[in-house]
Amino acid sequence: MGRQVPEAGLTNLRELIVQGYRIIYQIGPGDSIVVLAIVHGRRRLTGEEVPERKTE
Numbered sequence: 693m694g695r696q697v698p699e700a701g702l703t704n705l706r707e708l709i710v711q712g713y714r715i716i717y718q719i720g721p722g723d724s725i726v727v728l729a730i731v732h733g734r735r736r737l738t739g740e741e742v743p744e745r746k747t748e
Contacts (some may be wrong), residue, residue, distance in 0.1 A: 709733060 694708040697716055704719045705728075716729045 694706040694715075694717070696703060697705045697707050706717055706719060708715045708717075712733045714729075714731045714733055715727060716731065717725045717727045719725055
């Protein structure tokens, strides 16, 4: 499991670093995950730019 996304500060938002890219995903119910974004590692994200899936 990846680390928390520092810009987001949410426990269910995580990221993995793979070959210079940040794969940002959200942990869902059970063992499910939803990939929200794949961003180049050199790109700086602000808190507003961190993708967040709206739960229904």
